[in-house]
Structures are given as structure tokens and as C-alpha cells.
Amino acid sequence: FPTEIKKIACIGAGYVGGPTMAVIAQQCPHIQVTVVDINPQRIADWNDEDLSKLPVYEPGLPEVVAEARGRNLFFSTDVEGAIRESEMIFISVNTPTKTYGVGKGMAADLKYVELCARQIAEVATSNKIVVEKSTLPVRTAQAIRTILDSSSINGDTGASNKKAQFAVLSNPEFLAEGTAITDLLHADRVLIGSEDSEGGKQAEQALANIYANWIPREQIITTRIWSSELSKLTANAFLAQRISSINSISALCERTGADVDEVARAIGMDSRIGSKFLKSSVGFGGSCFQKDILNLVYLCRHFNLPEVADYWEQVVTLNDYQKHRFAKQIIDSLFNTVSGKKISFLGWAFKKDTNDTRESAAIYVADELLQDRAEIHVYDPKVKAEQIYADLEYLQANRRNTTQENGQLSSEEIRQLVNVHQSPFDATQNAHAIAVLTEWDEFKTYDWQKIYDGMLKPAFIFDGRNILDREALKAIGFELTSIGKG
Numbered sequence: 001f002p003t004e005i006k007k008i009a010c011i012g013a014g015y016v017g018g019p020t021m022a023v024i025a026q027q028c029p030h031i032q033v034t035v036v037d038i039n040p041q042r043i044a045d046w047n048d049e050d051l052s053k054l055p056v057y058e059p060g061l062p063e064v065v066a067e068a069r070g071r072n073l074f075f076s077t078d079v080e081g082a083i084r085e086s087e088m089i090f091i092s093v094n095t096p097t098k099t100y101g102v103g104k105g106m107a108a109d110l111k112y113v114e115l116c117a118r119q120i121a122e123v124a125t126s127n128k129i130v131v132e133k134s135t136l137p138v139r140t141a142q143a144i145r146t147i148l149d150s151s152s153i154n155g156d157t158g159a160s161n162k163k164a165q166f167a168v169l170s171n172p173e174f175l176a177e178g179t180a181i182t183d184l185l186h187a188d189r190v191l192i193g194s195e196d197s198e199g200g201k202q203a204e205q206a207l208a209n210i211y212a213n214w215i216p217r218e219q220i221i222t223t224r225i226w227s228s229e230l231s232k233l234t235a236n237a238f239l240a241q242r243i244s245s246i247n248s249i250s251a252l253c254e255r256t257g258a259d260v261d262e263v264a265r266a267i268g269m270d271s272r273i274g275s276k277f278l279k280s281s282v283g284f285g286g287s288c289f290q291k292d293i294l295n296l297v298y299l300c301r302h303f304n305l306p307e308v309a310d311y312w313e314q315v316v317t318l319n320d321y322q323k324h325r326f327a328k329q330i331i332d333s334l335f336n337t338v339s340g341k342k343i344s345f346l347g348w349a350f351k352k353d354t355n356d357t358r359e360s361a362a363i364y365v366a367d368e369l370l371q372d373r374a375e376i377h378v379y380d381p382k383v384k385a386e387q388i389y390a391d392l393e394y395l396q397a398n399r400r401n402t403t404q405e406n407g408q409l410s411s412e413e414i415r416q417l418v419n420v421h422q423s424p425f426d427a428t429q430n431a432h433a434i435a436v437l438t439e440w441d442e443f444k445t446y447d448w449q450k451i452y453d454g455m456l457k458p459a460f461i462f463d464g465r466n467i468l469d470r471e472a473l474k475a476i477g478f479e480l481t482s483i484g485k486g
């Protein structure tokens with residue numbers, strides 16, 4: 001395998017494939033990078049002249065795309081052409097939790113990854129380095145290798161018509177949405193796992209050489225391939241565990257009169273604990289934390305480690321509890337029913353500075369309030385109305401926890417009860433209560449007196465992110481409830 005790569009393909013133009021390849025192209029003008037996807041609309045959006053139409057909203061991304069697109073960065077639907085042309089192929093497709101069959105609700109669905117491997121095996125006529133960029137269960141590289149090696153065997157005659165050799169690398173992505181460009185440019189580390197063979201080492205060298213264009217060599221770490229795959233699941237499990245840990249304490253703070261932000265600050269100054277990822281909230285969301293922990297739990301059960309599985313599953317259980325607790329607090333405070341009451345949601349995205357809503361806590365809180373027939377009015381600076389309806393419909397169809405009592409809501413009922421607004425003032429006009437679900441900076445800057453004046457009294461506000469000025473809001477007259485503040 002060559003150790004200096006000239007042409008890269010990336011299969012999957014999503015939240016990871018798009019920004020990651022844009023940064024590689026920007027930092028390596030000597031490498032041609034082609035990002036391909038089966039979704040023609042996504043590719044058209046990546047190619048749109050108007051950079052505000054890029055399918056992924058990320059601060060700094062339009063500037064990077066503007067610099068590299070058309071020079072050495074290309075977006076296309078020609079998956080086969082890109083595979084054929086390139087020396088290195090990143091697989092960056094989605095790996096959601098399975099919604100059917102064996103492992104339903106727990107295991108990662110690897111059908112898209114498998115399809116990519118089959119397609120590469122079928123199309124390749126020269127040697128390829130295949131890079132796992134998607135987050136995958138430990139030992140997936142083995143499955144990819146088996147497909148790559150056996151698909152070149154003729155089904156009728158059994159004869160090998162091997163045209164190409166393959167190397168498989170694991171190169172998990174650690175970027176967080178909302179800060180993807182900074183995370184990619186200034187990664188704490190780049191992780192490359194390789195197979196224990198001469199080809200594997202050459203491939204590892206080739207990938208390390210690409211990152212070395214902007215990441216210091218000592219931050220590019222290499223491991224065995226299984227360690228690399230498992231490190232990604234472990235990193236996400238540890239990060240999510242910190243949030244569930246502080247959220248568990250938030251419940252105790254509310255009972256005891258302690259303040260969770262004060263507790264977080266006090267423990268975070270211990271350098272062994274550290275101050276990051278201790279912000280108590282309505283619960284973590286995003287496409288990965290829950291999916292990756294459930295996948296880890298599934299793997300532990302598969303390898304007959306029930307105690308380890310139970311330990312990690314509790315992180316997700318606590319997160320479900322936190323979302324439920326928040327919804328219940330709203331209903332309890334509004335005299336035990338929200339039926340027919342107007343509840344305003346500020347924020348729908350799973351965190352600020354992204355238009356991504358996957359697994360956002362807002363979806364689950366909305367669902368609980370809708371079960372009690374609340375009227376929900378949403379304002380989010382970046383999320384489109386159709387996405388909000390799609391999220392609620394998806395939840396109706398794919399409840400993970402089938403023991404939940406929540407009933408099914410039809411699409412018509414959802415559209416009747418949920419309204420999406422273009423301004424926070426419209427969303428909160430005549431509302432009984434406001435719930436803050438995302439920590440968008442602009443929420444802190446609103447004219448809260450004006451919002452209060454437009455609401456029904458008592459004017460309740462539930463700050464699921466602890467971002468608002470408590471004293472100022474109380475002085476205006478709001479009935480304020482924050483997370484973890486007794």
C-alpha cells in the first residue's frame with residue numbers, strides 16, 4: 001500500500017463524513033477528496049452555491065467548504081466511481097440502534113456498513129485501504145475483512161478472481177457537534193487501529209501521514225485494531241456517565257437544598273475529576289451516547305458479562321429518568337395537568353450550535369406532555385418544523401422501552417397539538433409555561449420582561465439547561481424551576 005495518498009473517497013456525507021472530509025481537504029490541498037452518498041438531496045445541498053443551505057449546520061464549516069470545494073473537495077452520488085478511483089476509502093455511514101430482529105433496541109445496525117464493504121469488494125480493481133470512521137462494535141473489522149476477502153470469490157465457480165488487496169483500519173471520530181471544526185483542527189488525539197500485518201502497518205502509516213499535515217505526530221496514537229474500536233465506545237460511555245452522575249446528584253440537590261452547579265464546581269476543581277462535562281441538564285441527547293452505550297451493553301451480554309452490562313445500562317436508565325423527571329415536574333407544577341395548556345419549548349436541537357435533533361431530550365419531554373394533551377409551541381433557531389414532526393412520529397413508531405405506558409399518537413394528533421414558530425415571542429405569547437430544552441446563547445439575551453408580559457399568570461418557567469439568570473427572572477415575577485437547585 002502507498003504511504004502517501006493522493007485520492008480519498010468517503011462513503012457517507014453526514015454530520016461526520018461532511019465536516020471531517022472538508023477539513024482533510026482544506027488541510028491537504030495535494031489530496032483529492034470525494035464524499036459520496038446515496039441521498040441525492042444531501043449531495044445537492046453540499047454542492048449548493050448558497051453556503052447557508054449546507055445540510056449540516058456547524059460554526060466555521062461554510063468557510064472551510066468555500067475554501068476547498070471544487071479545488072480538491074467534491075461531493076457526488078457516484079459511489080462506485082469514487083471507490084474505483086481512490087486509494088483510501090472512509091466508511092462514514094450511520095450505525096443506528098437496531099429497530100428490528102435480533103438485538104432490537106440494543107445492538108448497532110451494521111447493514112449500511114456491510115453494504116459499503118460489499119460494494120467496495122465488488123467494484124475495486126486496485127488495492128484499497130478501507131477506514132472505519134463510523135462508530136462500530138468491537139471486532140467489526142473482522143467482519144469487514146471477511147466480506148472484502150470473500151466477495152472476490154466467484155459465486156458460480158468458487159474460483160478466486162482477486163483483483164485487489166485490502167487493508168482495514170479503525171479511525172474513530174471524536175468530534176462533538178456544534179464544535180466539529182475546532183475539534184477536527186485541534187483534536188486532543190487521533191486514533192488509528194491497524195491489523196497486525198505488513199500491509200496493516202503501511203496503511204496505518206498512510207493515514208497517519210494525512211493527519212500529520214496539521215496534527216502533531218505525538219497526538220496521533222496507534223493501537224491494535226480491537227483496542228481502537230473499543231476505545232470509541234468507551235470514550236462515549238465515560239462521557240455520558242459523567243452527565244448521568246451529575247444528573248443523579250441534581251435530583252438529590254432538589255430534595256436537600258444543595259445547588260448542583262455549586263457541587264459541580266467544587267468537585268471539578270479537583271484535577272483528578274476535572275471540570276468538563278459536569279453540566280447538569282434535562283438529559284443528554286444526540287445520535288451517539290445512548291446508541292453507543294446500548295451497543296456496549298449488548299456486547300457485554302453477548303460476551304457473558306452481565307454485571308458489566310448492568311453497570312453501563314444504568315447510565316441510560318438514569319438519563320431516561322432525568323427526562324421523565326423534568327416532564328413530570330412541569331405537569332406537577334401546573335396543578336397536575338397540562339391538558340389544553342400552552343407550553344412553549346425554547347430549543348429542540350440536542351445541544352446548541354447544531355441543527356441535529358436526534359435523540360434530543362426535547363422529543364421525550366414533548367411526548368410525555370402530549371400524552372397529557374398539552375399544546376406545545378416550539379421555537380428553535382436552526383431546526384425546521386418538518387424535522388420536529390418527523391422526530392415525534394419516529395418516536396411513536398420506535399419506542400425503545402416497550403414497557404412505557406405512553407400511548408400512540410397519530411400524525412394528525414401531533415400536528416394538531418404541536419406548533420412551530422419563527423420567533424420566541426410568538427411561541428411564548430399566552431403561554432402557561434416555558435421549558436428551556438437547548439442551551440442556545442440567544443435565549444439568555446431575550447427581553448424577558450416582554451415575554452413575561454405576554455404570558456398567562458402565574459408564568460412558569462422550567463430551565464432544563466440552567467442558563468437563565470435566576471434572580472432577574474424571579475424579580476420580574478416568573479415562577480422559576482431549575483435543574484438541581486433546591
Ligand code: NAD
Pocket residue numbers: 011012013014015016017036037038039042079092093094095112115116133134135136173174175176177287288
Ligand atoms: P448521518 O446519518 O448524518 O450520515 C450518514 C450518511 O451515510 C447519510 O447521509 C446516508 O445517506 C449515508 N449512507 C448510508 N448508507 C450508505 C451507502 N451504502 N452508500 C452511501 N451513503 C450511505 O450519520 P453521522 O452522524 O455522520 O454518523 C456516522 C457515523 O459516525 C456513525 O457511526 C456515528 O456513530 C459516528 N459518529 C458520529 C458523530 C456525530 O457527532 N454525529 C461523532 C463521532 C462518530
Ligand code: UGA
Pocket residue numbers: 135173174175176177178236239243276277278279280281282283284285286287288289350351352
Ligand atoms: C459526543 C462526544 O462528545 C464526541 O466526542 C463524540 O465524537 C460524539 O458524541 C459521537 O460519537 O457522536 P455530541 O453528542 O456531538 O458528541 O455532543 P456532546 O457535547 O457530547 O453533547 C451530548 C449531549 O450531552 C448533549 O445533549 C449535551 O447537551 C449533553 N451534555 C453535555 C450535558 O447535558 N452536560 C454536559 O456537561 C455535557
